[in-house]
Amino acid sequence: MDCASCTAGIDHCHGTLVVHPDGGFAECTDDGCTDDDRVRHALIIDCHTLDAACGCVVEQHTEIVLSQAS
Numbered sequence: 001m002d003c004a005s006c007t008a009g010i011d012h013c014h015g016t017l018v019v020h021p022d023g024g025f026a027e028c029t030d031d032g033c034t035d036d037d038r039v040r041h042a043l044i045i046d047c048h049t050l051d052a053a054c055g056c057v058v059e060q061h062t063e064i065v066l067s068q069a070s
């Protein structure tokens, strides 16, 4: 698969970067992806678009509860 970035020889990824805004991290659908930097990806989606019950949200809420308790 060739795109404008392939033609230009720019380091990039053809996978979809799934961003977890509440978890503060991102992951790529391409197993061969070496860097989850957003600038390398033309396709970026929010994890909630993919899975409304993504675990990253639950984890953060747990941390908030714990910090308030202590």
Ligand SMILES: [Zn+2]
Pocket (backbone or CB within 6 Å): 001, 002, 003, 004, 005, 006, 007, 012, 014
């Ligand atoms: Zn390309």
Ligand SMILES: [Zn+2]
Pocket (backbone or CB within 6 Å): 019, 020, 021, 022, 023, 047, 048, 054, 055, 056, 057
């Ligand atoms: Zn998530």
Ligand SMILES: [Zn+2]
Pocket (backbone or CB within 6 Å): 013, 014, 015, 016, 017, 028, 029, 030, 033, 034, 035, 036, 041
């Ligand atoms: Zn990637």
